[in-house]
Structure formats: structure tokens, C-alpha cells
Amino acid sequence: MRSRSLVCTGCGCLCDDIQVQTNDSRPILIENACAKGAAHIQASFNPERRPHCTIGGRQCGPGEAVAEARRLLGNSRNPLIFGLDSSTLSAQSLAIALARKLGGSIDSAASFSYGPLLAAMLGGDLPACSLAEVKDRADLLLYWGADPPNTHPRHLSLHSYYAYSEYNPAGWYPRVTLVCVEVRRTELSSMSKPAIRIKPGEDRAVIEAITGEAQSQVGAAQGLAELIRKSHFCVLFCGLGLMHSLGGDPGPLVRMARLFAGSTRMAVIPMISEVNMMGFCRLLHQTAGQVSSVGFKDGTAAGREHSFLEQVRRRSADCVLIVGSDPFAALPQSVMENLGDAKIVCLSPLATASTMAADVVIPTALPGVECGGSVLRMDGVEVALAELEKGAYPTEEAVLSRLLEIL
Numbered sequence: 001m002r003s004r005s006l007v008c009t010g011c012g013c014l015c016d017d018i019q020v021q022t023n024d025s026r027p028i029l030i031e032n033a034c035a036k037g038a039a040h041i042q043a044s045f046n047p048e049r050r051p052h053c054t055i056g057g058r059q060c061g062p063g064e065a066v067a068e069a070r071r072l073l074g075n076s077r078n079p080l081i082f083g084l085d086s087s088t089l090s091a092q093s094l095a096i097a098l099a100r101k102l103g104g105s106i107d108s109a110a111s112f113s114y115g116p117l118l119a120a121m122l123g124g125d126l127p128a129c130s131l132a133e134v135k136d137r138a139d140l141l142l143y144w145g146a147d148p149p150n151t152h153p154r155h156l157s158l159h160s161y162y163a164y165s166e167y168n169p170a171g172w173y174p175r176v177t178l179v180c181v182e183v184r185r186t187e188l189s190s191m192s193k194p195a196i197r198i199k200p201g202e203d204r205a206v207i208e209a210i211t212g213e214a215q216s217q218v219g220a221a222q223g224l225a226e227l228i229r230k231s232h233f234c235v236l237f238c239g240l241g242l243m244h245s246l247g248g249d250p251g252p253l254v255r256m257a258r259l260f261a262g263s264t265r266m267a268v269i270p271m272i273s274e275v276n277m278m279g280f281c282r283l284l285h286q287t288a289g290q291v292s293s294v295g296f297k298d299g300t301a302a303g304r305e306h307s308f309l310e311q312v313r314r315r316s317a318d319c320v321l322i323v324g325s326d327p328f329a330a331l332p333q334s335v336m337e338n339l340g341d342a343k344i345v346c347l348s349p350l351a352t353a354s355t356m357a358a359d360v361v362i363p364t365a366l367p368g369v370e371c372g373g374s375v376l377r378m379d380g381v382e383v384a385l386a387e388l389e390k391g392a393y394p395t396e397e398a399v400l401s402r403l404l405e406i407l
Ligand code: SF4
Pocket: 008, 009, 010, 011, 012, 013, 014, 015, 032, 033, 034, 035, 036, 037, 038, 152, 153, 154, 155
């Protein structure tokens, strides 16, 4: 029997207090992980959840699959690399180098989720803070368009509300104000005091009413502005609900943060679910000056035409290398069927809708279980992953390095 400490890669919380006991290289006891995290760790030991090396659905050896991936990518006129939000920093660097070598495009799910917000944060337009700074220091926790009990099950207990060490005199509630802004009842709204209910799509109007840009008043705005103004340190946990409602435009949030800058320290933490979207965006920003949708055909260019969605919509990509992502499950079929005749190469630790659709599948090790590496958590702090058991699969780094060598 062997006991190991792990960082769970089941969601963006990256809980670093996981203990796993193994016997005969299989986990027999997983401590501290939520049900989602435990299922994630168990998945890599379940042969039915692992994909096979295949070409056109026919099982083959890894060497043959890598050679076919090389042939498809090498023959492509407009290759596109997509995914990487759950890959380690070193795999992401190799994928960017590969896109450059191929003269292709590279993109991640950030281009249709948190990309613009992360660009504003990396550009210094929105203040940030680490999760370690939140506990016992922030006096207002504002979750907007996010429901962590469902998306990030241990976020409140490990990083925010329940992590506080001081409680009210009755010993019932942590000494911090928990507020949520939501369009519906959620688990978080039942705990929040107050839970501010707004209409779907009303987020921008609420923020603009707070900043004084709106023509008319919105009911929720006044109370919310008062709460922020009275606080010393407000952390805005920004959920996908807010980002989609703003159409990806972080401008209203930038103006709101500026408005309160004189009276309140305000910091933004994006509620990213993917393990290393922050890392990919930061690396691409350092390399190409943009957090997503970059092309290397004639030098370095960025823009919508290099985004995954636009390339799929226009049917311009003729070969797509998907790395550690499952766009066939995440995006509507009506979008994905536009891929038409494009060849798809998929590197994935688990069997997914994307591995089922791919022309070439290369199974890889699951980061944080079968291999280590470094990732950036949602607050930008670098976290080192541990390896529980080395599996039979190569790492994404090994496959990408091989492709770089032979292309
Ligand atoms: S909250 Fe997320 S990182 Fe933590 S144990 Fe659950 S799935 Fe894993």
C-alpha cells in the first residue's frame, strides 16, 4: 500500500490537499476530493474510459498514429490547433511552437469564454488578486453569474467563504458578506445575503446603472453599489453567466472597478473551470501579444478569423489537431458539423465525443494523475502537479515534441 499527496485536476480549484492510497497501482482510498474530483482520478484507472490509438477507427500502434498525424498536418494548407486548456505549461509551449512551425492557427476555448476578460487582466485594465489574499482579508465576496457549488464544488470551502477563520458571535456564519448576482435560484443564492436576482441579459444594464452610464435606473444596482462602496476589499468572482451576458466585453467591469478604486480595493478572479486556461492565455499573450485566436501563416497575426469557431464556420481549417479538449461535446452539433471534410487528430487522455469523431486518436497521460507538470490556477498562481502512477500512455509533451521533430 502506498500513500500519495495529489493536486486534483478535476476542475479549476486545483485542490492541493488530496490524499490517495494505492494498492497494486490502483487507488483504493481517495481523501478530501469532492465526488467530481474522485471520479476524475478514478477515470484514468478505468479501461472503458480510455481511448485506443486509432487511424480511421482501426486500432494501431502509437508510432503509426503519430506518423499519420504527421502526414495529415504536414499536408494541410490551413492547420488549426485547438484545446490545451487542461494541458501543462510545457505542453502548451510546444503546441504554440508547433503552430508556428506549421504556419497554422492556434486557439482555445478562451476565445468563446474568458479570453477578453483575461486579456483585460493581463493588460492591467482589471485588478486581480490571489486566492490566498482573499481568505480573512476580503470583506465582500461577490459571485456574479457563477454557481461554484455545482461547477467548482470545493471553491467555497477551500478558497473563499468557508475558508474564513473568524465567525459571527453565534458561531454560525463566517465574518464576510457573501453576495451573488444571478438570473435564477441556485445553491449559492440560497446561502447568499443578499442574493440579487436580475433578468437574463440585464447584467450590462445593472453595471451601467452603477457607473452612471445608463439612462434609466435598474432595481438591483443601487443596493449592490452601496454594498461595494461600504466594503474595504471586494472580490468579484466572475462567472461564465456574466461573461456571456456581456457578450465577452469586459469594458463595463473595467469602468466599474475604476469607479470604486478610490474607496474600495476591488479584484477580479475568473471562475475558470479548465485546469490551465489561464496558463495558455498568458503564454500566448507573451508569445503573440494576444490571449487566443492567433495565426502564424505570414508572421504572427491575431483576430477573429483565427478563432476556432470562425474557422469551423467558414470551413477554412482543413486539419484540426485537438489537444486535451472535447469541442464535439461542448459545442452544438450544428457548429461542429461544419468541419465537414477536415481531418481531425485528437490527443486525449479520455474517450470523448471528440475521440469518436477523430480520424487519428493518440491517447495521452492524464496530467495530475499519470504525469506531473505545472499549471496556472484561476488566480494566476503557478501550481505544480504530482504524478500518482505512471501509466502506459505518453504525455502530451512527448507526442507534441515528436511531431515537432518530424514535421
Ligand atoms: S473541487 Fe475541483 S479540484 Fe477540488 S476536488 Fe473537486 S473537482 Fe477536484
